[in-house]
Amino acid sequence: MRQLLKSTLAVCALLLLAGLARAEVILTPDEIEQTLAHGPWPAVQAPDPSNRVSGNQRAINLGRRLFEDPILSRDGFMSCATCHQPDQNFTEGLPRSMGRKLLDRNTPALLNLRAHRWFGWGGDSDNLWAQTMLPILHPDEMDNTADNIKATMERGPYASDYRLLFGHAATQSSETVLVNVAKTLAAYQETLMTGNTSFDRFRDALERGDALAASSYPRSAQRGLKLFLGKGRCAFCHSGPNFTNGEFHDAGVPYFLGPGRVDAGRHAGLKTLLSSPYALDGAFSDDPHKSGAWAVRSVIPTHANFGTFRVPSLRRIAQTAPYMHDGSLADLDAVVAHYNEINTERLHADGEQLLRPLNLSSQDKEDLVTFLKSLSDD
Amino acid sequence: MRLPAVLILVAGLSGTAFACGTGGSQMVAKEPTDLQIFATLEPITVSKPFGVELILCGDASDLTVKADAWMPRHKHGMNYAPVVSAEGNGKFNVSNLVFHMPGLWQVRIEVRNADDAKPNTYLLDVEVK
Numbered sequence: 001m002r003q004l005l006k007s008t009l010a011v012c013a014l015l016l017l018a019g020l021a022r023a024e025v026i027l028t029p030d031e032i033e034q035t036l037a038h039g040p041w042p043a044v045q046a047p048d049p050s051n052r053v054s055g056n057q058r059a060i061n062l063g064r065r066l067f068e069d070p071i072l073s074r075d076g077f078m079s080c081a082t083c084h085q086p087d088q089n090f091t092e093g094l095p096r097s098m099g100r101k102l103l104d105r106n107t108p109a110l111l112n113l114r115a116h117r118w119f120g121w122g123g124d125s126d127n128l129w130a131q132t133m134l135p136i137l138h139p140d141e142m143d144n145t146a147d148n149i150k151a152t153m154e155r156g157p158y159a160s161d162y163r164l165l166f167g168h169a170a171t172q173s174s175e176t177v178l179v180n181v182a183k184t185l186a187a188y189q190e191t192l193m194t195g196n197t198s199f200d201r202f203r204d205a206l207e208r209g210d211a212l213a214a215s216s217y218p219r220s221a222q223r224g225l226k227l228f229l230g231k232g233r234c235a236f237c238h239s240g241p242n243f244t245n246g247e248f249h250d251a252g253v254p255y256f257l258g259p260g261r262v263d264a265g266r267h268a269g270l271k272t273l274l275s276s277p278y279a280l281d282g283a284f285s286d287d288p289h290k291s292g293a294w295a296v297r298s299v300i301p302t303h304a305n306f307g308t309f310r311v312p313s314l315r316r317i318a319q320t321a322p323y324m325h326d327g328s329l330a331d332l333d334a335v336v337a338h339y340n341e342i343n344t345e346r347l348h349a350d351g352e353q354l355l356r357p358l359n360l361s362s363q364d365k366e367d368l369v370t371f372l373k374s375l376s377d378d
Numbered sequence: 379m380r381l382p383a384v385l386i387l388v389a390g391l392s393g394t395a396f397a398c399g400t401g402g403s404q405m406v407a408k409e410p411t412d413l414q415i416f417a418t419l420e421p422i423t424v425s426k427p428f429g430v431e432l433i434l435c436g437d438a439s440d441l442t443v444k445a446d447a448w449m450p451r452h453k454h455g456m457n458y459a460p461v462v463s464a465e466g467n468g469k470f471n472v473s474n475l476v477f478h479m480p481g482l483w484q485v486r487i488e489v490r491n492a493d494d495a496k497p498n499t500y501l502l503d504v505e506v507k
Contacts, residue, residue: 033507037507236479239424239425240423240424245424245425245478245479246425247425247457247478295458299457299458300457300459304454353451353453
């Protein structure tokens with residue numbers, strides 16, 4: 001009898017606990033459904049079929065060493081890691097990149113790159129190895145040439161590593177050697193993934209129907225998530241497990257760079273992409289099926305692309321300040337304030353009608369930032 | 379110089395539709411017509427390409443079919459041109475549709491007769507989570 005009473009009390013306690021826990025999940029069923037679309041995480045990552053050394057450990061090792069070695073720049077002035085600093089989540093911590101001179105854009109974090117369809121703020125490339133070649137050759141950055149890269153891979157300290165992966169550089173064209181080097185760098189960068197977050201644990205608990213586990217996600221973060229999905233209109237662009245739709249939008253950030261200079265964003269990026277021999281429909285892709293080439297073949301250039309920039313992922317966002325394509329917003333509070341008080345005069349008159357002032361309260365803004373902070377590994 | 383993706387295909391294979399009305403969602407024609415279109419959509423994930431199978435019921439011979447989609451509340455369309463292929467017997471496949479935002483999308487199928495310059499447009503509302 002006593003045992004039965006104990007069991008009954010235990011069941012009652014569990015039911016009470018479960019009821020309390022459920023009360024702590026403040027999302028509506030529709031919001032829960034939307035939340036589930038932001039996972040699961042980490043996403044399954046397949047090797048890049050356009051890069052025959054994608055996932056190859058020898059290539060990853062070589063790519064990591066090359067990434068941090070200024071030998072890839074014309075005069076040893078800088079390496080990839082000079083701007084994409086490993087201890088700063090592969091950003092630079094500055095508003096705008098410092099190459100050989102101050103550049104026009106913020107250094108983007110190099111995280112979760114296999115999930116991308118387009119690369120760079122303007123989407124100049126449809127694959128990671130092609131994008132990786134741009135700073136190597138750019139006169140304001142590493143300022144190197146394919147001929148120099150070939151000479152380095154023929155006779156330099158990485159000659160034997162290169163030969164084991166691709167054969168003798170001496171027998172290959174300079175362009176082929178450059179592409180191969182970029183493919184090892186891409187193989188390394190693909191390994192830079194963010195981990196599980198408190199948001200992911202919340203999301204997975206919702207999927208399992210585990211209200212008790214879900215209830216450990218702070219109430220403030222849940223309120224912020226509700227704003228993110230609803231009134232804040234953030235999830236229209238920051239969608240999916242990587243919190244980006246991978247496309248290009250006008251976020252109301254000025255694109256004037258100074259007298260007579262503008263950053264055309266996606267408009268210029270598409271010009272580069274569509275004239276590139278290194279796109280996924282080109283001869284340098286190792287994918288015989290050209291499986292990712294549908295995007296470059298069917299993307300529609302329009303004048304509305306002018307001044308639009310790629311939507312960044314929000315994973316580990318709290319650790320990759322400053323923000324926006326020009327690094328003009330110093331912290332997450334400034335980002336939330338920007339969208340809360342957005343100047344619609346700055347938006348394209350014929351553009352999409354998505355952004356509007358949000359009229360968030362101080363508590364709302366705090367909650368939204370709390371939610372954004374929950375997207376970092378913890 | 380890349381050519382823009384092919385949007386248009388002429389269905390000259392047969393005027394006989396098959397399996398009419400037995401599957402898919404019926405699209406709403408803007409102008410009164412005897413031709414009906416039933417659309418079956420593949421599962422949609424935001425920002426991922428998907429396809430639609432169209433079954434044209436009625437005289438589907440010598441028709442030109444175009445596909446597009448639009449977000450009426452945001453006043454923008456897609457960033458990619460879908461590809462339409464005629465499979466014969468009034469069946470068409472549309473590929474490379476990409477809805478890059480959650481929300482209400484409107485699939486638009488434009489059908490034009492060979493001897494008729496004025497197209498008819500068929501609409502289907504799709505809510506994407």
